Amino acid sequence: MDGSYGDPVGDLVRAAVADRPLEDVVHLITLLEESPQYAQATGAALRAVGVDRSVEDVTRLVALLTRPPRDADSADEAIRAAVESRPVEEVTRLVALLSRSELQPHCGQEAVRAAATGRPVEELVELIGRLATERPPQPSYEAYDGEGRLGPELPWMPGLSVFPAPPPHPPASSWPRKAPAWPGRLAALALLVCGVLCFPVQQDGASLQVYGFALGVSFLCVLLAVLMIRPTLPVLVFAVVAPAGVAAGQLLYGRFRSEGLARALELPLAPAWLAGTVAACASLAALTALVVHLASPTPPNGVLTERRTAEPVREAADAPLAP
Known part of the structure; x- marks a missing residue:
């Protein structure tokens, strides 16, 4: 005092x-x-x-x-x-x-x-x-990893760790993985029906060349239907053009100057009006699938490679260490 x-x-x-x-x-x-x-x-x-x-x-x-x-x-x-x-x-x-x-x-x-x-x-x-x-013991990484934290918090800034945070997992890519599947499946079904209806059940005096042409059109539609399970751009283009040609041929029946082509249109299993209608529907369905495919681009190769590489690395990092 x-x-x-x-x-x-x-x-x-x-x-x-x-x-x-x-x-x-x-x-x-x-x-x-x-x-x-x-x-x-x-x-x-x-x-x-x-x-x-x-x-x-x-x-x-x-x-x-x-x-x-x-x-x-x-x-x-x-x-x-x-x-x-x-x-x-x-x-x-x-x-x-x-x-x-x-x-x-x-x-x-x-x-x-x-x-x-x-x-x-x-x-x-x-x-x-x-x-x-x-003085309290310095906590280890293991103690805080078990609690879902990255390390001890700074006393003057709660919630902030004294240890730098590890880099986060690569974010998921914003690219869509693939286009919707239903347009392709619908087009495949229409092409299959078109191929069956265009199958020449009898030769009826037609030449081997004319019969082979009609048979080839039928097989082409069936083949395109199978390929539409996992469609690519060329397949989609052919799937639009091929049945469109069949539909045009059936609708224009009788106006061809070629006797062989006109004869080939008489060989299919179904009548001309039915085969032409189904072919037109198949072409429209394939066109829809083509538009959807073009509007839903797949991710670039670099993104796919990075994603495939990141998954094994992430699994290895998350796996527990062997004793």
């Missing part, structure tokens, strides 16, 4: 901060700080709190006095008094409390400085040993 104020002032300040709630003590210190003539009384009040109140009360007072917009060094006098006058056990606890993340970093640093300069060397060695013993 500063003797320049005399015993009555010192006793008054000490009694005022001894048992009052910390909020009242903070209010008292704030009022004393407003006038320079109370500077010594302010310091006496801070020192009295640091000496006479519990370690927890000192920590709470420091938190209240250093809360913005107040200066971070507003409670330095109380910190120094507490560190210089208390047993090593209490100083250890005080330093640990003042180093918490919710307090200003300056508070913990001031406590360490006061201990380093104001304690005997023997007590300083004991304090170092206690602080080293009470």
Whole structure:
């Protein structure tokens, strides 16, 4: 206690901060700080709190006095008094409390400085040993991986790990995997029916060449129907053109100057009007499948290669290590 104020002032300040709630003590210190003539009384009040109140009360007072917009060094006098006058056990606890993340970093640093300069060397060695013993062990990656986290959080930034996050799995590509299958299947069914209806069941005096042509048209439709299971662009184009030619031939029957072509149109199993109608429907279905295929591009080769490469790597990374 500063003797320049005399015993009555010192006793008054000490009694005022001894048992009052910390909020009242903070209010008292704030009022004393407003006038320079109370500077010594302010310091006496801070020192009295640091000496006479519990370690927890000192920590709470420091938190209240250093809360913005107040200066971070507003409670330095109380910190120094507490560190210089208390047993090593209490100083250890005080330093640990003042180093918490919710307090200003300056508070913990001031406590360490006061201990380093104001304690005997023997007590300083004991304090170092206690602080080293009470320091929590550094957690490993395994402990946090088991909890679904990447590492210990920074005390002043909750939720942020001190370890860099591993790169995430490659994001799924935004390209569609393939075009819808139903247009191709519908076209395949129509082509199959067209091929059956165009099959020449009898030769009826037609030449071998004419009969082979009619048989070839039937087989071509059936073959295209089979290929439409996994259609490619050339297959889709042929699937549009071939039945369209059959439909045009049936609709224009009787107008051909070629006797062989006209004879070939008389050989199919179904009548001309039915075979022509089914062929036109097959051509329209194939055209629909072609439009859908063109409107749904497949991913580039680089994307497919990256995806195929990433899957084994991901499986290997997620697999547990062998004991």
